[in-house]
Amino acid sequence: MRIGIDQLGFEYPRQTFRLHIPELSVASGERVAFVGPSGSGKTTLLRLLAGIYLPSAGHLTLGDTAIPELDDAARRRFRITRIGFVFQDFHLIDYLDVEENIRLPYRIHPALKWTSDVARRSEALAEATGIADKRRRRVDELSQGEQQRVAICRALLPEPGLVLADEPTGNLDPANKERILEILFRETRQHGATLVMVTHDRDLLSGFPQVIDFQNFQTPLPE
Amino acid sequence: MIKLLPLIRHYLVYHRGKTVTLTICLTTALYLPLTVHSLVEMLQAEMVRRAEATPIVIGPEGSRFDLVLHALYFHTDAPGTIPRKAAAGVGDSGYAAAVPLFVRYRARGHPIVGTTLEYFPLRGLDIGRGHLPTLLGDCVVGWQVAQRLGLSPGDRLLSDPENVFDLGGAYPLDMRVTGILDPAHSPDDHAVFVDLKTAWIIEGIGHGHDDLDETADPESVLRTEEDRTVASPALRTHTRITPENLASFHFHGDPGEFPLTAILAFPHDPRSGTLLLGRYVGEESRLQALRPREVTEELLGMVVQLKRFFDFHHALMFAVVGLFVALVMLLSLRLRKREAETLFHLGCSRGTLFTLQAAELLILLTVSAVLAGAASWTTVQAARTWVQTLSG
Numbered sequence: 001m002r003i004g005i006d007q008l009g010f011e012y013p014r015q016t017f018r019l020h021i022p023e024l025s026v027a028s029g030e031r032v033a034f035v036g037p038s039g040s041g042k043t044t045l046l047r048l049l050a051g052i053y054l055p056s057a058g059h060l061t062l063g064d065t066a067i068p069e070l071d072d073a074a075r076r077r078f079r080i081t082r083i084g085f086v087f088q089d090f091h092l093i094d095y096l097d098v099e100e101n102i103r104l105p106y107r108i109h110p111a112l113k114w115t116s117d118v119a120r121r122s123e124a125l126a127e128a129t130g131i132a133d134k135r136r137r138r139v140d141e142l143s144q145g146e147q148q149r150v151a152i153c154r155a156l157l158p159e160p161g162l163v164l165a166d167e168p169t170g171n172l173d174p175a176n177k178e179r180i181l182e183i184l185f186r187e188t189r190q191h192g193a194t195l196v197m198v199t200h201d202r203d204l205l206s207g208f209p210q211v212i213d214f215q216n217f218q219t220p221l222p223e
Numbered sequence: 224m225i226k227l228l229p230l231i232r233h234y235l236v237y238h239r240g241k242t243v244t245l246t247i248c249l250t251t252a253l254y255l256p257l258t259v260h261s262l263v264e265m266l267q268a269e270m271v272r273r274a275e276a277t278p279i280v281i282g283p284e285g286s287r288f289d290l291v292l293h294a295l296y297f298h299t300d301a302p303g304t305i306p307r308k309a310a311a312g313v314g315d316s317g318y319a320a321a322v323p324l325f326v327r328y329r330a331r332g333h334p335i336v337g338t339t340l341e342y343f344p345l346r347g348l349d350i351g352r353g354h355l356p357t358l359l360g361d362c363v364v365g366w367q368v369a370q371r372l373g374l375s376p377g378d379r380l381l382s383d384p385e386n387v388f389d390l391g392g393a394y395p396l397d398m399r400v401t402g403i404l405d406p407a408h409s410p411d412d413h414a415v416f417v418d419l420k421t422a423w424i425i426e427g428i429g430h431g432h433d434d435l436d437e438t439a440d441p442e443s444v445l446r447t448e449e450d451r452t453v454a455s456p457a458l459r460t461h462t463r464i465t466p467e468n469l470a471s472f473h474f475h476g477d478p479g480e481f482p483l484t485a486i487l488a489f490p491h492d493p494r495s496g497t498l499l500l501g502r503y504v505g506e507e508s509r510l511q512a513l514r515p516r517e518v519t520e521e522l523l524g525m526v527v528q529l530k531r532f533f534d535f536h537h538a539l540m541f542a543v544v545g546l547f548v549a550l551v552m553l554l555s556l557r558l559r560k561r562e563a564e565t566l567f568h569l570g571c572s573r574g575t576l577f578t579l580q581a582a583e584l585l586i587l588l589t590v591s592a593v594l595a596g597a598a599s600w601t602t603v604q605a606a607r608t609w610v611q612t613l614s615g
Contacts, residue, residue, distance in 0.1 A: 050568070080571070094237075097233075104230075108569065109571065
């Protein structure tokens with residue numbers, strides 16, 4: 001899924017600065033990494049791309065769709081069917097087991113249909129991320145790394161055209177970092193999905209043809 | 224909705240403490256009014272049914288309620304007695320068929336109803352096993368009495384002593400069970416029926432003892448006078464009536480003055496009923512004649528007043544439980560803010576979020592309603608016998 005941004009602005013509530021991205025273009029199936037200090041707007045841009053936040057100015061298109069112009073229901077539908085989001089703090093449901101957390105998008109939206117193919121794919125993802133033997137365990141019984149992998153499986157299961165990953169390797173040991181990156185790369189490549197990943201880990205940037213530094217995207221608001 | 228059910232199930236099981244507490248609260252709040260309402264409805268229906276089956280009750284002056292409860296439900300604390308000739312007077316008037324009742328004693332806790340054979344067809348009672356009483360000392364028992372005491376035709380049943388410390392009181396009579404009545408689902412199921420004469424023997428008006436002229440026991444005779452023999456207290460009085468001693472049973476006094484505790488009158492037509500009631504109006508009459516339906520409605524009026532109080536009480540309790548549940552759900556919404564945020568971030572619609580919360584409450588309400596319904600049904604079934612007999 002192609003990403004197009006032109007003069008995108010976003011104002012934080014009760015803050016004296018705004019996020020301003022003059023231009024950004026990511027081709028479909030491309031991999032792009034967002035780097036920069038904490039608070040520089042990386043996660044905010046991910047949320048703008050997902051339609052969770054709405055920009056105060058500029059244009060944002062995903063494929064042929066101008067996300068801010070969709071109504072609320074259409075944005076939610078677009079998000080759950082076309083975008084896979086791996087949240088920094090996982091956003092798992094603690095009273096559900098691993099399998100139900102992975103399946104969650106299929107439970108909460110009628111646009112996603114649970115079929116035997118999807119079930120097989122869910123099993124394969126769990127196997128690939130090393131959590132297949134924990135599918136009946138509740139997520140609050142898992143380690144941070146295991147929870148991260150559950151979140152990745154949930155994001156990848158609907159085969160989205162755009163995968164947004166907010167520091168998906170932040171809680172993992174080096175061996176698991178490589179394993180997760182490999183899964184993310186393989187899955188997105190296999191389905192022609194665009195991967196946008198926020199990271200602080202500069203060692204991971206070699207796998208990304210395009211790296212966006214957020215150092216200068218914040219501008220002060222006039223008094 | 225169906226897709227959401229596993230999520231709801233997981234949530235309710237995971238927070239089982241909260242689930243159980245809310246279910247208990249809602250079940251109790253539903254159970255109490257439901258049960259009281261059902262019991263009062265059943266009580267009203269049963270009382271009206273019994274009252275309608277008894278057009279007129281005649282008895283001594285006094286409390287109308289006591290007389291009706293005594294005549295219809297065999298409460299053994301009879302308000303007083305009336306002479307037997309009063310029943311004959313009803314029959315002779317040509318207005319109604321009269322069924323005399325004498326109910327003062329109990330057998331193993333069940334009222335002994337002294338009456339005539341007319342009672343059974345007028346109440347629609349059929350003999351299930353055995354036959355109706357034919358001799359003094361015979362009895363037929365209601366279905367529940369036979370069940371509870373394990374009685375069959377041919378068994379013996381002893382009347383309860385009135386007072387074990389009163390030597391001059393009524394002595395227990397050993398009765399022969401000749402029949403078991405079919406279930407009638409009425410107070411008759413819990414009663415022991417005997418002929419009036421048998422009831423009077425228990426009362427002590429009639430008795431049987433050894434023939435003083437033929438007794439072999441010299442201690443039985445106090446003295447012999449010119450034309451009579453005076454018995455001593457050692458004379459053996461029979462407490463069991465057998466074919467051998469049946470002839471020795473006799474009554475003292477004027478049969479017309481023998482006591483009854485009530486008369487059931489079944490008028491031949493409505494006009495006869497009105498005319499019969501008119502005979503007992505006036506200060507000179509020492510009897511009262513009542514329509515049980517009217518007295519029962521008056522009694523039920525008091526029950527309805529009491530029910531209104533309970534209804535108000537239950538409404539108050541329901542409101543409190545409702546507020547409690549609302550508070551818990553509100554707090555739950557706050558605690559689940561992050562969960563709602565997750566679902567929103569994933570793309571869940573507002574409608575689905577609302578459905579999820581509402582369905583949880585609906586499931587709790589449904590489960591509570593089913594539990595309350597089942598518990599209420601069980602209670603009502605358990606209380607049915609008590610309500611049908613009002614025997615306490």
